[in-house]
Amino acid sequence: MSNPPASSSRREFLQSTGFAAMSSLAMAAAGEDEALRVLAIGCGSRGCELIRTLTTIDDVSIVGVADPYGPHLERGWQYAGPFASSGADYRPMLERLKPDAVIVATPLDTHAEIVIDAATAGAAVYCEKLLCYSLEEANRIADSVNNRETIFQIGLQLRANAVYRQARAMIETGLLGKIVAVDCRWHRQTAWRRPIPVKRDDPEYRNLDREMNWWLYADRSHGLLSEFASHQFDLIAWLLGTPPRRIMATGGIDIFRDGREVADNVTCVADFVLEPPPAPRRGASVSETDTAPYTARMTWSSVQGNGFAGASETIYGTRGTLRLSPVRGELYREAPETSVAWTDQQGANAALVTAGKTLKEAINPWAPRGKPLEILPRGNDTRDALLAFVEAVRSKNRQTLCGIDDAIANTRVTLAARQSLVDQTWVNC
Amino acid sequence: MLETVRCERLVLGCRCELRLVGDDRVHLRAAGETALDEISRIDAWLSCFRHDSETSRINRADVGESLRIDHELNDLLAVCAAAWQTLDGAFDPVAGSRGEDGQPLTWADLEFDPSRRRLTKLANGVRLDFGGVGKGYALDRARRILLAAGVERALLNAGGSSQLALGSPENSAGWPIALPVLDLNWELANAALSTSATKHPTQKVSDVLTPQTGQPLEGERLVTVQAGTATLAEILSTALLVIPSDRHARAIRSIEDPQVKIVLRQQQLPTSRSATPPPHSPRVVRR
Incomplete structure (x- = not known):
């Protein structure tokens, strides 16, 4: 156990920039x-x-x-x-x-x-x-x-992310109405592989590859599911207040057939059994006054080779839609179904006559959605999570931001998805 | 047999393109993507346009609040401080900041203690902006990734204004570099290049500010600097736009890098990309 040699790349950087004056100060x-x-x-x-x-x-x-x-x-x-x-x-x-x-x-x-x-x-x-x-x-x-x-x-x-904390408050207070569906994406234009500093025919190549690209080996990792899906599985369970009931996954090694052992293209569907939020006092729709538990479904996908969708989540509710990412959130209002008084029925029926064109606009994904309410946060979630941990250690508080029970619940869901990927059937979480 | 692999990503507010030459495409792509990951890391860490960056954390801090910074930022700020001192304030990562009275603020309005890794704002309105050095620093970090991966021939290009060459293409003395606005071509090997101009042809006012006055630069000048590191090339190309041309040679002499030279210094640029080159040929200025 010792420190690496003093002639480090850090010193080299300070010296290579051509300004000697402050370099020694920083190194000291x-x-x-x-x-x-x-x-x-x-x-x-x-x-x-x-x-x-x-x-x-x-x-x-x-x-x-x-x-x-x-x-x-x-x-x-x-x-x-x-x-x-x-x-x-x-x-x-x-x-x-x-x-x-x-x-x-x-x-x-x-x-x-x-x-x-x-x-x-x-x-x-x-x-x-x-x-x-x-x-x-x-x-x-x-x-x-x-x-x-x-x-x-x-x-x-x-x-710990400010966007998601705000989103959680919006969902809890019923701003989105009943959650009807969730889409999660983790799409990237990458082979997801680190370079190995020896040639492929070198006897050390495979050992080094297993160390440096461990996430591509099935006995070391569950690939996209453990490294990416676990984040969004936990996030959605936390936002909705419950883990999924069951999950199904499909995927394969479709794009990068370079010797990897884990899928580079995975899609999951998960069922969540949810309690409806309190119905609004005014203008509640029939579906919103139904207080029985119901099922909402989440789709999750991760592909390598196309980064268009990025890493993002969309949460659809009867009253609004949240588009989320760690750096920005947007809330779009949804015009909910509303009950119409008897005296207005004639007018309501008259509106239906012209509904064909309106309906066509409404299902057009490029149609204007109105100006969203933006969630623009401050802070860095990794730093905020570490700050929370440090504070918990200092105050000897076992109630951390995301403790062992949450970690096990998240592992259970992720491993259920992994099992489904192998068995090609629904697996209870 | 040697092959060329191209990787690119929208990062650092521009298109970053890497061309890598070698005999294993899978390896080259992995090296290129890892280098781009490093550039993305630098962007997320330094960008003043991202709320979650370290720069934004510093910019949000109150006057007098002593902030602890990491070793990497400590080193980068040490270089910035030395550049500010050596170049008489012509390079300033605080340029563009204004105090409550509207007066320009400078690096001197920050208290930087590298021995304790502490940074303290001394005035309201001090804002760090690594725009004059960040791209260069990111390219230097990416070069380290490529060298560690055994890549010996590569050209890294950040948005057309910063290039870094490792070796050269096969059977060539250097990587071809073109400046279409002036119809110029040259070659670059094992060195970095940075070009700064007072403004893009489509801009009415320069987005480069004179640190001492806080005013946009006037005129339509362009400077291209070659150096051993992209960090230094970027610092110098930014500073030499501010420094009067009759003092460029003195500024260059103050830098401890034998590779430093002004490749191109243009006092008047065509007004659009389609314009013909100016009647006089650009000079190549050497130390």
């Missing part, structure tokens, strides 16, 4: 003596973003970074700062550094062991989603975390 950054000591395990792109973000929070010190892959470890250390320890194996670092909290951003199949080790060492745990690879692992994690009263937060940071 003082040691840190902040209160909350964090060990970051996993220094891939997500791990580094978590480390970088944590270093912007007052009174937090990254005391160590761990990753078995050298270049990732080096990069993680760059973000953590020159006073952080670094090592390939997190276990001796847990013992030596005795961190207050551990950040886990490693391949999915390694989460369970690391989370249990960290909880056993007495540290609070922030674990990237998905919680773990299997339900058996999830149960072991839950036992460990609950028995030791570990402060635990799963990295489903969309719950």
Whole structure:
């Protein structure tokens, strides 16, 4: 366990820009003596973003970074700062550094062991989603975390996002009326593959590929479902106040037949059983006065090779439609069905005579929807989620933004979708 | 057999295009997309047009609030501070900010303590904008990704105003670079290029502000700078638009980069893309 060599790319960057004056000042950054000591395990792109973000929070010190892959470890250390320890194996670092909290951003199949080790060492745990690879692992994690009263937060940071928090309030207060359908998309123009620094005929190629592109291997990840769908499955369950009842998935390796083992094109349908929101006092439609539970369906898809739709959600209600993304939300009003008094029936029927043309406009997807109410948030959800975690650790509060029960519920839904993808049938969540 | 793979993405407020040469298309695409992911990360982190960026967090802060910043931003700001000092304020990431009295604010209205990674606004209205350096920095970071992936020949182009060349295409001394507005062509190898102009032909007023006065630049000048890093090329092309041309040579001499040179300096531009080049040939100025 030692720090990477001093002749780092950070120093190289400062020197390469041609301005020597301030470089030495930046490199001479003082040691840190902040209160909350964090060990970051996993220094891939997500791990580094978590480390970088944590270093912007007052009174937090990254005391160590761990990753078995050298270049990732080096990069993680760059973000953590020159006073952080670094090592390939997190276990001796847990013992030596005795961190207050551990950040886990490693391949999915390694989460369970690391989370249990960290909880056993007495540290609070922030674990990237998905919680773990299997339900058996999830149960072991839950036992460990609950028995030791570990402060635990799963990295489903969309719950911290200001757009989605506003959307949740709109849905809860009945602004959208009854939710009738949800569409989620996670579409990207990408092969979703990292470059391997050796040739394909090198004996090390496959091992390196399994480390650097672990999400493409079926025994290490559930692909698009665990890495992307889990975010939106949790988000929609949180927005609607309940997890789905059952789910069905279909997909395949359709676009990138490059040796990957997980689908690059997946579509799911999930059923949610919902309680209707309170009917409006005035102008409630027949459907809105029906207070019995009902079923709303969510579709979710992720494709690689077309990024038109991006990552977004659309929530359709009897009174409005919410188009959501982490950086912007839009609420469009829907003209709801309204009851007509007896004396107005003649006029209402007369309106039906001209309804053909109106109906044609209404189903035209390009027809103007009116000016939406915009949700323009402030803040960064990853930073806000980490701030919430840090605050929970400082105040020794186990009620985190997204705790172990939420993490297990999310894992259950995601693994049900995975099972459906294999069995090609509905699976209960 | 060598092949060329092209990857592009709308990011940094422009179209970023990467051309990569190698013998494995899958590998090249993976390297290109990872490089574009890094550029996207820089954009999300630095853009003052995104509410969730680090720059916006700083810009929202109150006067006197001491903000902790990450090591990467600390390093980038250290470079910006040195550039501001070396170039006599001609490069300023605070340019365009105005105080409550309407007076222009400068880098001096920020307290930057790199040894403690702290940043504090000293006046209301101070706003960071990395528009004069961000594209260059993103290209430099992308180059690191490509080199780590073993890519030795590539051209990175951000919106037509910033280019970074790794090696050169097969059987060629450099990557071809064209400036259609002046009907110019040249080659670039293992260096970065940045072009800044006072305004686009369609603009009536320049969007580049004189840091010291806060006023839009006048005239229709264009400067193209070559340097060892895209960060430096971008800083210099921005600053040299502001610095009077008779002081360019002195500014260049203050930079510790043997690759720095002004490739093109044009004092008068055609008014539209279809216009013919000006009667005088552009000069190539060397150190």
